[in-house]
Amino acid sequence: MKMTSIGQHIRQYRLERNMRQEDLAEKTGLSVNYVGMVERGEKIPALETFITILNALGITADVVLCDVLDNGYTIKNSILNDKLQGLSKAEQNKIYEVIDTLIKHSNK
Incomplete structure (x- = not known):
């Protein structure tokens, strides 16, 4: 399964919103290092953290997960x-x- 695409999509939508990793980290209460690790596909966030990231970016899970979902x-x-x-x-x-x-x- 291509889990690295999750982080790539998070990065894509963060950049589309003109946010720095620092901005996303502050908005979510996560560390900048953790945000970077998620974006590079080194970490897969827990469900609660994933939802926090999606809400901070104003996006839905389907757009982030589109490369790993069967549909x-x-x-x-x-x-x-x-x-x-x-x-x-x-x-x-x-x-x-x-x-x-x-x-x-x-x-x-």
């Missing part, structure tokens, strides 16, 4: 759909054309 692609599709909604119709069409091309040339 993670459903979650990724939803995230991708949300990102597409912010684009113009022309930009959306370009992306859909690329996706269609990739599907046509994929190993079936």
Whole structure:
């Protein structure tokens, strides 16, 4: 199981919120070293700590766990759909054309 992706997603969402590790540590009551270890995949937080981190970042567990859940692609599709909604119709069409091309040339 690819548990390191949990920390990578936590880091990704922390950076998207323009937070430093120090900011997240302060907001959660965790040490900066511990936050760094979680982000590097060296530690998997206990459930209570995980929930504290998610609440501090304002995110849900599914977006952090999408790479380790069996139905993670459903979650990724939803995230991708949300990102597409912010684009113009022309930009959306370009992306859909690329996706269609990739599907046509994929190993079936």
